Amino acid sequence: MNIISQYQIEWKGNQYTNKSSRRGHAPSIIVNHITEGSSDSTISWFTSSTNKVSSAHFLVSKVGRIYQFVKIEDSAWANGIRSSEYHRATAPIVQEKGVNPNWYSVSIEHEGIYRDTRGELTKEQLAATIWLHGYIIDYVKKNWNVDMPADRKHIIGHYEIDPVRKPFCPGEKYPFERIISALKDVSEIELTDIKGHWAEPYIKRGVEAGLLNGYPDGSFRPNQYVTRAELAAVMVKLLDLEK
Numbered sequence: 001m002n003i004i005s006q007y008q009i010e011w012k013g014n015q016y017t018n019k020s021s022r023r024g025h026a027p028s029i030i031v032n033h034i035t036e037g038s039s040d041s042t043i044s045w046f047t048s049s050t051n052k053v054s055s056a057h058f059l060v061s062k063v064g065r066i067y068q069f070v071k072i073e074d075s076a077w078a079n080g081i082r083s084s085e086y087h088r089a090t091a092p093i094v095q096e097k098g099v100n101p102n103w104y105s106v107s108i109e110h111e112g113i114y115r116d117t118r119g120e121l122t123k124e125q126l127a128a129t130i131w132l133h134g135y136i137i138d139y140v141k142k143n144w145n146v147d148m149p150a151d152r153k154h155i156i157g158h159y160e161i162d163p164v165r166k167p168f169c170p171g172e173k174y175p176f177e178r179i180i181s182a183l184k185d186v187s188e189i190e191l192t193d194i195k196g197h198w199a200e201p202y203i204k205r206g207v208e209a210g211l212l213n214g215y216p217d218g219s220f221r222p223n224q225y226v227t228r229a230e231l232a233a234v235m236v237k238l239l240d241l242e243k
């Protein structure tokens, strides 16, 4: 139960939290950031009456707690650039969309100081942000029927939108590839090592129901002990199915 409760989203937004309309644009990318401060200072800044400049949808702390300030339905103020700056962005989607990136993005802040971490996450933070990325992808699919593929075009860093002012957000050690491989659609995974195993039909049924997952290398490793994180992922999916 502890494993599950650490992935509850804690609402922190208030009447001072900056937000605006998406102007009809569906969320279609996740943009990752580093806070350059503690979780506590980020929470107080995003709820302060004196902050008239910034916000984010989510914050993931170093101990793996997840906070939310802005509904996914609204734009957070995290990735704004002028239209004259779109050409500087290295993320191809900025050119393609040609509108304010806040209108089509969902932003996640990660507690950390670039000078200390270079964007690397704690183990708890990585597990929580993987879960959160999956939550956002599912939420967007359910509410807008928009697919947000788990790839580097749709899961990006702030530096790819604003390479001039934010070159170190979230930092070169931010684990994009680990997050993406953890999120890879189960349907893309061909399980290579379950043939003839006694549990083969059960494993297949579990994968089809979206309860179980293979490894990114296409194996299932049926005799390997299940880890806490793997069990947590199954439990989260079970609870979701029951709703």
Ligand SMILES: [Zn+2]
Pocket: 032, 033, 034, 158, 166, 169, 170
């Ligand atoms: Zn940023």
